[in-house]
Structures are given as C-alpha cells and as structure tokens.
Amino acid sequence: MVRGTLEVLLVSAKGLEDVDFFGKMDPYAVLTYRSQEQKSSTASGSDPEWNETFVFNVSDNVSELIVKIMDSDTFSKDDFVGEAKIPLEAVFAEGSLPPTIYSVVKDQRYCGEIKVGLSFTPVETRGFDEEAFGGWKHSAH
Helix, strand or coil, X not given: CCCEEEEEXXXXXXXXXXXXXXXXXXXXEEEEECCEEEECCCCCCCCCEEEEEEEEEECCCCCEEEEEEEECCCCCCCEEEEEEEEXXXXXXXXXXXXXXXXEEEECCEEEEEEEEXXXXXXXXXXXXXXXXXXXXXXXXX
C-alpha cells in the first residue's frame, strides 16, 4: 500500500482550445486525486502559466491524478476545455519527476497540453523510530 504526500506543481498549459466565442479564455485547473479536489487560480489566454503547488494525501493504491482544465465564464456556466490523466506509478517509485508535458484531451481528441511536476514523500508505516523513543542511539558519548 502506498502512503504519503503527493506534491503537484502545476506549471503551465499550451495550445488550449479556446472555447470562448467572445474575448479570450480564462482557464483554471481542477486537480483531483480520489475524493480530494483542489482548484488553481484563474489565468488568462490559451497559454496560461500558474506555477502553483498542490498537496494531496496518499493512503491507497490509486495511481492516477486527473487535471481538468476549465474556462471561467462570467455570465454562464464554466466551460470544460479538456482533461489530462497523469499516471502516478513512476513518481511513487522514483520519488520525483521533473515538469513533464501531458496531453489535454476532450472526447478522445487532443486539445492542448499541460506541464506538471510531481514529487512523492512516503510515510513509513512499519514499526516506530527508535531515536524518537530514546533508544540505544541516545547513549552517552
């Protein structure tokens, strides 16, 4: 079982399909891991930059992060631009992955890309730390 903290760096997006007929798009991202959901700030244009970090608690073997890109609309419901499904097996094994580009897809059609960096800090669940309980490591010099 995988346990720990997943840190997600949402860097930017490129070439997002503009779903606004009037004006430019105002994209934001909704990051979902299991039932945990976090939302980025709203950026501007079809090549937004966020450089925001999000932290998720990992306590099972769910191995996918979903990043939905939405377009904020003032007078109507926000538009769904597309989503990226990011596999997490590699970050669980390696500990961290540099910012990587993932395709944003809507209805099985490419509609842009996002750049996301990942890092995972495991929580040790076996036994307890002897040092924390004054074990032999604290003996006199």
